Amino acid sequence: MDFRDIEYFAVLAEHGHVGRAAEALGLSQPALSLSLRRLEQSLQVKLVKRTPKGVELTATGAALLSRVQRLRLAREDIKREISDLSQGRAGCLRVGAQPGVITDHLASACAELLKDAPDVELMVTVMTSQLLPALRRGELDLIVHDLRAPSSEDLMHEHLSDDPLVVFTAANHRLAKLKQVTIKDLAHERWARAGISENWDWFTQLSIRTGNSPPRTGIRTDSPALRDYLVANSNLLGYTTDRGFRQLAPQFRFAKITVKEMSRVRQVYVSYRKDGYLPPVARRFVEILKAAAK
Numbered sequence: 001m002d003f004r005d006i007e008y009f010a011v012l013a014e015h016g017h018v019g020r021a022a023e024a025l026g027l028s029q030p031a032l033s034l035s036l037r038r039l040e041q042s043l044q045v046k047l048v049k050r051t052p053k054g055v056e057l058t059a060t061g062a063a064l065l066s067r068v069q070r071l072r073l074a075r076e077d078i079k080r081e082i083s084d085l086s087q088g089r090a091g092c093l094r095v096g097a098q099p100g101v102i103t104d105h106l107a108s109a110c111a112e113l114l115k116d117a118p119d120v121e122l123m124v125t126v127m128t129s130q131l132l133p134a135l136r137r138g139e140l141d142l143i144v145h146d147l148r149a150p151s152s153e154d155l156m157h158e159h160l161s162d163d164p165l166v167v168f169t170a171a172n173h174r175l176a177k178l179k180q181v182t183i184k185d186l187a188h189e190r191w192a193r194a195g196i197s198e199n200w201d202w203f204t205q206l207s208i209r210t211g212n213s214p215p216r217t218g219i220r221t222d223s224p225a226l227r228d229y230l231v232a233n234s235n236l237l238g239y240t241t242d243r244g245f246r247q248l249a250p251q252f253r254f255a256k257i258t259v260k261e262m263s264r265v266r267q268v269y270v271s272y273r274k275d276g277y278l279p280p281v282a283r284r285f286v287e288i289l290k291a292a293a294k
Contacts, residue, residue: 005039010068017054073138077277092121093281096131096143103247109288120281141282142272156274160293163241165264167257170232176255183261190218192236194227
């Protein structure tokens with residue numbers, strides 16, 4: 001099989017029409033038809049059938065299409081591995097992370113890796129969603145996240161830490177003066193959220209179950225730094241992990257509020273593709289993350 005023919009077949013399957021697929025590929029229709037025949041002959045099967053509206057995949061064609069993305073990823077993995085071996089370079093490590101784990105886990109691990117492997121190029125992408133899809137598409141080598149790690153055959157999840165969630169306020173907030181805070185005391189407060197949506201959903205459900213109103217959001221942002229500034233300079237409440245609280249911006253004075261009913265632990269993982277190419281520098285980075293988490 002010629003990989004180019006497989007790519008052309010994938011585009012044909014996407015468009016369902018020889019003319020539109022040929023136009024998208026910048027080919028003539030006869031050239032695309034010739035590529036399809038070549039692929040079918042190499043496999044000794046029919047991949048598409050003609051219809052009045054264009055083409056439809058046969059069962060065999062559908063099976064091949066489901067493997068195309070894995071073939072693409074395998075080709076890119078091979079190219080990166082051969083390049084790393086032949087040129088003897090550290091290469092580039094592409095890491096994805098949620099905002100909430102940057103200061104908790106990632107920053108110190110990045111510093112340690114750059115000291116340990118000075119020739120490596122680190123690319124860190126911070127996003128609040130789409131981390132797992134980007135990892136599966138091969139756009140990232142690994143991700144550090146607090147998503148509930150799903151049971152999946154294609155990904156490996158290594159547990160890093162369990163961090164209790166805590167509420168924090170400005171040091172002069174009225175709640176900071178109470179010896180004991182209950183979830184009822186939080187009912188009329190407003191919150192500054194920094195993208196931990198799953199934990200927020202849990203908190204909302206807890207508030208409703210205990211007979212209180214759902215928590216009110218004052219601001220929702222992807223920036224923990226903005227959240228910290230607003231909590232320090234307003235009556236907004238914030239929430240983070242116990243580890244994260246110790247690393248809040250030192251120029252502000254915060255108070256940690258322990259709420260008895262909010263016994264929630266954030267689980268943090270590093271995840272990567274089980275069968276994908278993991279560069280040596282990525283394996284070293286996982287070791288550093290696990291050591292730092294302890």
